[in-house]
Amino acid sequence: MASKRELEEFREFLQVHDNPPKFRYITKATRRAWLISCISVWLFIYFVYANQQLWLPSGDIFKNKHHHNHPSDPTAVLKRCRALEAKVELPSDFVNRKRSDRFEEGTRPILVQNARIWTGRKNGTHVFKGDVLLDKGLIKSIGYLSGGSLVEVYGTSLRVVNADGAWVTPGIVDVHSHIGVESAPYLKGAADGNSYHGIIQPWLRSLDGLNTHDLSYPLSIAGGVTTALVLPGSANAIGGQGFVMKIRETGEKSPSSMLLEPPYQINTSFPNPNLPSRWRHIKHACGENPSRVYQGTRMDTMWELRQAYNKAKQIKEKQDSYCSRAFARDWHDLGEFPEALDWEALVDVLRGKTKVNVHCYEAVDFDGIVRLSNEFKFPIAAFHHAAEAYLVPDLLKKTYGKTPAVALFATFSRYKREAYRASEFAPRILAESGIRVTMKSDHPSAIDSRYLSYEAQQAYFYGLPENLAIASITSQPAEVLGMGHRIGYIKEGYDADIVIWDSHPLALGATPTEVFIDGIPQLERAFVVEKPSNYQRRPPVPNFDKDAENAVVYEGLPPLQPRRSEAGSTVVFQNVGTMFQQRNGVVEQIQIAQGEGSGMIVTRNGTIICSDQCANLFDIGDANTKVINLDGGSISPGFVSYGSPLGLEHIKLEPSTNDGTIIDPLSRQVPKILGDFSIIRATDGLQFASRDALLAYRVGVTSAVTAPVSTGFYGGLSVAFSTGASHKLEKGAIIQEVTAVHIALNRQNKYSVSTQFAALRRLLQDPSEGEAGVWYKKVISGEIPLVAAVDSADIMATLIILKKEIELRNGKQIRLTITGGAEAHLLAKELAEANIGVLLPSKPFPMSWEGRRILPGPPISPRTALTELIENGVSVGILSQGSWEARNLPFDVTRAAIDSGGKLKKEEAFALGSTNVQRLLGVQIDEATVDLVATKGGDILSSSSRVAAILSPVREAVFFMDNN
Numbered sequence: 001m002a003s004k005r006e007l008e009e010f011r012e013f014l015q016v017h018d019n020p021p022k023f024r025y026i027t028k029a030t031r032r033a034w035l036i037s038c039i040s041v042w043l044f045i046y047f048v049y050a051n052q053q054l055w056l057p058s059g060d061i062f063k064n065k066h067h068h069n070h071p072s073d074p075t076a077v078l079k080r081c082r083a084l085e086a087k088v089e090l091p092s093d094f095v096n097r098k099r100s101d102r103f104e105e106g107t108r109p110i111l112v113q114n115a116r117i118w119t120g121r122k123n124g125t126h127v128f129k130g131d132v133l134l135d136k137g138l139i140k141s142i143g144y145l146s147g148g149s150l151v152e153v154y155g156t157s158l159r160v161v162n163a164d165g166a167w168v169t170p171g172i173v174d175v176h177s178h179i180g181v182e183s184a185p186y187l188k189g190a191a192d193g194n195s196y197h198g199i200i201q202p203w204l205r206s207l208d209g210l211n212t213h214d215l216s217y218p219l220s221i222a223g224g225v226t227t228a229l230v231l232p233g234s235a236n237a238i239g240g241q242g243f244v245m246k247i248r249e250t251g252e253k254s255p256s257s258m259l260l261e262p263p264y265q266i267n268t269s270f271p272n273p274n275l276p277s278r279w280r281h282i283k284h285a286c287g288e289n290p291s292r293v294y295q296g297t298r299m300d301t302m303w304e305l306r307q308a309y310n311k312a313k314q315i316k317e318k319q320d321s322y323c324s325r326a327f328a329r330d331w332h333d334l335g336e337f338p339e340a341l342d343w344e345a346l347v348d349v350l351r352g353k354t355k356v357n358v359h360c361y362e363a364v365d366f367d368g369i370v371r372l373s374n375e376f377k378f379p380i381a382a383f384h385h386a387a388e389a390y391l392v393p394d395l396l397k398k399t400y401g402k403t404p405a406v407a408l409f410a411t412f413s414r415y416k417r418e419a420y421r422a423s424e425f426a427p428r429i430l431a432e433s434g435i436r437v438t439m440k441s442d443h444p445s446a447i448d449s450r451y452l453s454y455e456a457q458q459a460y461f462y463g464l465p466e467n468l469a470i471a472s473i474t475s476q477p478a479e480v481l482g483m484g485h486r487i488g489y490i491k492e493g494y495d496a497d498i499v500i501w502d503s504h505p506l507a508l509g510a511t512p513t514e515v516f517i518d519g520i521p522q523l524e525r526a527f528v529v530e531k532p533s534n535y536q537r538r539p540p541v542p543n544f545d546k547d548a549e550n551a552v553v554y555e556g557l558p559p560l561q562p563r564r565s566e567a568g569s570t571v572v573f574q575n576v577g578t579m580f581q582q583r584n585g586v587v588e589q590i591q592i593a594q595g596e597g598s599g600m601i602v603t604r605n606g607t608i609i610c611s612d613q614c615a616n617l618f619d620i621g622d623a624n625t626k627v628i629n630l631d632g633g634s635i636s637p638g639f640v641s642y643g644s645p646l647g648l649e650h651i652k653l654e655p656s657t658n659d660g661t662i663i664d665p666l667s668r669q670v671p672k673i674l675g676d677f678s679i680i681r682a683t684d685g686l687q688f689a690s691r692d693a694l695l696a697y698r699v700g701v702t703s704a705v706t707a708p709v710s711t712g713f714y715g716g717l718s719v720a721f722s723t724g725a726s727h728k729l730e731k732g733a734i735i736q737e738v739t740a741v742h743i744a745l746n747r748q749n750k751y752s753v754s755t756q757f758a759a760l761r762r763l764l765q766d767p768s769e770g771e772a773g774v775w776y777k778k779v780i781s782g783e784i785p786l787v788a789a790v791d792s793a794d795i796m797a798t799l800i801i802l803k804k805e806i807e808l809r810n811g812k813q814i815r816l817t818i819t820g821g822a823e824a825h826l827l828a829k830e831l832a833e834a835n836i837g838v839l840l841p842s843k844p845f846p847m848s849w850e851g852r853r854i855l856p857g858p859p860i861s862p863r864t865a866l867t868e869l870i871e872n873g874v875s876v877g878i879l880s881q882g883s884w885e886a887r888n889l890p891f892d893v894t895r896a897a898i899d900s901g902g903k904l905k906k907e908e909a910f911a912l913g914s915t916n917v918q919r920l921l922g923v924q925i926d927e928a929t930v931d932l933v934a935t936k937g938g939d940i941l942s943s944s945s946r947v948a949a950i951l952s953p954v955r956e957a958v959f960f961m962d963n964n
């Protein structure tokens with residue numbers, strides 16, 4: 001039986017094929033009779049036509065004669081043609097849904113009472129104190145809900161959580177992730193992030209590589225992440241389709257069941273046109289990556305993109321003209337619908353149904369993509385990484401359709417040329433230009449998404465307003481994904497994805513105490529540390545208006561060299577709240593006179609000459625005297641960076657800006673000219689005044705220890721230097737020429753771990769040969785430390801045994817330091833007994849198999865690796881893994897101290913980033929002359945302070961950071 005719709009179609013069909021004026025000259029009755037018989041005839045023909053395969057002779061000759069130029073199923077064709085035009089929109093009954101499509105049977109209803117709820121409403125400014133009820137995978141209601149009356153409704157199945165005034169936000173939405181496709185730990189068998197089979201591959205799908213067993217899932221959830229857009233990598237100009245997924249495990253345990261509102265195309269190339277369209281996502285990349293992978297240039301990449309879009313456009317036009325003939329019932333010789341399985345995703349971009357996410361950094365690249373979008377008339381959902389976006393907001397606004405959002409890192413920069421002009425002020429500048437800002441992870445290779453809230457915290461610190469900073473990881477990314485109707489906000493009827501926090505979400509170290517995805521609690525048992533009550537409030541932040549302005553004025557390269565005080569001048573610090581000093585290898589607080597409520601410190605040529613009763617030492621009116629009010633801030637020893645090639649590189653991926661890699665004699669032939677046992681000194685390759693070094697200096701990381709860059713077993717000799725110096729010959733530039741001997745033992749080496757140990761044993765047993773012998777002799781006599789980069793507990797255990805063996809032979813203690821130390825906590829006691837210190841990264845992540853057994857810390861484990869080691873008596877410091885990260889050391893130390901739950905005294909926290917690092921790396925300095933950091937609005941560990949000046953007795957000056 002033909003449906004009403006089909007009859008209507010036939011009516012239209014008839015109208016087009018007959019001559020309508022005829023009807024005017026015949027009576028109504030004949031007309032009706034004529035019409036009915038006509039319809040019957042046409043119905044008969046249609047029926048025959050549509051079913052001929054079933055009951056007509058099906059010889060090829062017959063088919064070709066009557067069939068080959070006509071669509072086999074005109075009704076289906078018309079449906080499909082209509083579906084092509086349909087826009088992506090919500091099914092009308094969506095807002096009234098009573099149960100989530102993702103609801104898992106047996107999930108208990110949950111009432112979160114007494115919460116401070118960031119709803120996302122009113123531009124992210126709406127915070128409601130009350131209760132939230134979660135049921136059937138949805139946020140059922142928000143308000144003042146009495147547990148008692150709900151128990152009447154739900155019975156004992158209702159779980160009541162008293163949030164006790166805690167902050168509650170929507171689950172974090174990560175707009176750029178490779179979770180599950182780039183595996184953690186990294187294993188070749190699950191490296192599915194990039195295809196290298198072509199620069200244009202819109203047909204690929206990240207879903208096809210989605211590993212459900214990744215170690216990242218529980219860790220990211222522990223950081224509050226609930227949803228991620230999983231994109232292919234950026235090797236290709238068009239790398240393939242991305243998929244939005246909730247990162248919890250499902251009952252079905254399949255990748256597909258993790259997807260959120262997946263497009264129907266995942267099951268069938270051309271889905272039932274009656275189904276509503278759903279958003280699709282595609283990844284594009286421009287700039288350096290496709291150029292590198294395909295040995296091309298930006299010109300090649302843009303041409304490839306234009307060709308691809310031209311192809312898609314041609315297919316779209318073919319379909320459109322096909323459809324306009326179909327709508328006109330012009331079936332003659334129409335043929336079949338022009339399908340293109342390989343290009344259909346790109347055609348859907350042109351139809352406005354696929355959100356385009358472009359990895360793109362520079363003005364030149366935005367320009368190309370903006371022109372592309374206008375040439376082929378498609379919008380861009382977001383520019384990702386977008387290091388220069390803040391310099392060209394007007395260009396972004398020229399994109400076809402809506403202005404794209406910008407997805408950023410907070411401080412991850414300068415790792416490649418196109419990221420060189422990135423600015424920590426970009427989020428605020430873009431927001432001020434009216435552009436949607438989201439912070440993103442690029443998990444796992446860039447930022448661990450567990451720390452996405454940290455990205456928002458830093459964006460906030462550097463000036464992104466509170467409402468937008470929280471929105472930048474919740475509602476804004478949800479909107480970018482086209483999912484703002486169900487995630488990213490706390491509203492009735494939204495998915496029950498919420499996070500309860502142990503502090504204000506923008507307070508450094510904020511940690512979830514509960515995470516719900518689809519109403520399902522994700523933290524089996526959350527370990528929560530004590531935090532002071534002021535952590536519940538919006539953290540005050542310094543003013544960076546001038547710095548943000550300069551970032552734009554200088555097009556991303558504002559001068560970073562601080563202003564130096566005049567020789568012989570006096571600098572007076574007033575209102576000094578606290579003062580810390582380095583003495584006998586530890587940091588201690590010293591009392592400062594608080595006469596008339598204000599501590600005062602007087603310096604000359606960078607040296608403190610008075611800290612008590614100083615008023616008679618200077619004359620405020622004197623032109624040679626500068627007075628700085630620290631507003632209760634602090635003076636404390638500078639931090640020491642270690643762990644990256646800071647000082648040996650400007651731009652990681654640009655060899656011509658770097659010192660390069662040393663030769664590992666274990667895996668490669670050493671050129672004759674070096675002799676058999678040479679050892680490389682980092683000091684010889686130092687480059688001063690890199691932006692990473694100066695940025696570090698400006699936040700109080702006044703020195704760094706750097707070892708030569710090695711990709712193998714054999715390291716070299718590290719150097720300690722001033723991050724503020726302009727060149728090596730400047731007084732105080734080199735703090736210590738050689739501090740320690742470095743090696744690395746791991747399973748990425750060309751030769752086995754046992755071979756690496758054989759080499760090390762030889763170097764330690766018989767250190768007589770060459771220049772290396774000189775330094776290894778110092779190692780076995782305990783004069784300088786041996787620093788071993790090791791993650792595996794098994795390798796550490798062997799090292800402990802070898803150390804004992806060598807010590808027994810020589811009767812002297814070896815000073816051994818482990819760096820990296822992902823699994824060091826497993827041997828905390830043994831490391832303490834062997835007197836081995838450890839330098840740890842601030843954010844543990846199971847990047848490699850040999851380092852996968854991390855101790856994650858709250859909320860997953862009560863202790864962090866750091867507190868576990870300290871409690872066992874191991875000397876510990878914090879390292880930075882990339883040069884760009886050196887400037888985050890004060891934040892990282894603060895976070896480590898917060899995570900310890902108050903177990904660390906302030907002095908001990910300082911030591912993590914200063915004295916411990918020096919001692920473990922063999923830096924011996926005259927403590928009376930270390931650089932001191934003067935901070936305004938709190939001490940260096942306060943997230944509301946900023947550095948005002950650095951006092952350098954060695955460089956004989958005070959350096960001012962205010963840029964005035």
Ligand SMILES: *[C@@H]1O[C@H](CO)[C@@H](O)[C@H](O)[C@H]1NC(C)=O
Nearest residue numbers: 122123431432465466467468
């Ligand atoms: C949203 O908030 C930001 C920052 O607080 C503000 O600059 C902007 O004007 C607000 N937008 C709207 C539409 O209210």
Ligand SMILES: *[C@@H]1O[C@H](CO)[C@@H](O)[C@H](O)[C@H]1NC(C)=O
Nearest residue numbers: 256261262263264265266267
């Ligand atoms: C795909 O097919 C599976 C199995 O039939 C079904 O469970 C799922 O809901 C389908 N998904 C979509 C988006 O059509």
Ligand SMILES: *[C@@H]1O[C@H](CO)[C@@H](O)[C@H](O)[C@H]1NC(C)=O
Nearest residue numbers: 567568569604605607609956
């Ligand atoms: C400070 O430096 C100037 C110029 O180098 C020198 O003349 C003066 O003696 C120094 N003063 C102190 C107190 O060291």
